[in-house]
Amino acid sequence: MTTLTSADLLTLSPVIPVVVLDDADRAVPLAQALLAGGIPVIEITLRTPAALAAIAAVAERVPDMVVGAGTVTSPAHVDKAVAAGARFLVSPGTTDALLDAMAGSGVPYLPGIATVSEALRVLERGQQEMKLFPAEACGGRTFLQSLASPLPDARFCPTGGITPDTAPLYRALPNVGCVGGTWLTPAKLVAAADWAQITQLAVDARREA
Numbered sequence: 001m002t003t004l005t006s007a008d009l010l011t012l013s014p015v016i017p018v019v020v021l022d023d024a025d026r027a028v029p030l031a032q033a034l035l036a037g038g039i040p041v042i043e044i045t046l047r048t049p050a051a052l053a054a055i056a057a058v059a060e061r062v063p064d065m066v067v068g069a070g071t072v073t074s075p076a077h078v079d080k081a082v083a084a085g086a087r088f089l090v091s092p093g094t095t096d097a098l099l100d101a102m103a104g105s106g107v108p109y110l111p112g113i114a115t116v117s118e119a120l121r122v123l124e125r126g127q128q129e130m131k132l133f134p135a136e137a138c139g140g141r142t143f144l145q146s147l148a149s150p151l152p153d154a155r156f157c158p159t160g161g162i163t164p165d166t167a168p169l170y171r172a173l174p175n176v177g178c179v180g181g182t183w184l185t186p187a188k189l190v191a192a193a194d195w196a197q198i199t200q201l202a203v204d205a206r207r208e209a
């Protein structure tokens, strides 16, 4: 298994699919469906009791898929996610304790920021890659454009409210690597085990984003 950096996370795919899974048994076919559509990364959010088992299943059974944990909001989440096999971590926001834990986790991470001061605190630690969340609500593309001059080293994965139509517009910004979003894995399709549709959404995202 190759060692990933936080910078790699921004270049693996135009879109990082953000997933909420109620049933860990869906994780492996879902990961395979995304992979078949050309998306080699999946962020499974720690919002459901099934999340850690889902991460473990993908880590073990779909080795070509880079599986990470999202909605990481505490140092305890960091430990549990890494123990389950998460290869990266994404948080919606940051605290000092969370930044310390993610920096010490041994896996790359995208800390969430929504203000210039939060971005500065991440940069102060030598971490240049971060998630902008909630992207649309906190200023969107205008905000990212405004950050480019004062924070030339910062690189973003905007997430939150991004659509298939706006993803390419975000990706055209020089300080954006990839975007995150839930549209590749709609709850209805996951519940229906409609893996072919999810593969198609992945193919479309790969082409359009």
Ligand SMILES: O=C(O)C(=O)C[C@H](O)[C@H](O)COP(=O)(O)O
Pocket: 018, 045, 070, 071, 072, 090, 091, 092, 112, 133, 159, 160, 161, 162, 180, 181, 182, 183
């Ligand atoms: O769970 C987290 O850590 C988050 O930051 C929240 C997710 O990134 C958003 O739920 C994205 O959702 P959409 O707006 O539907 O793309």
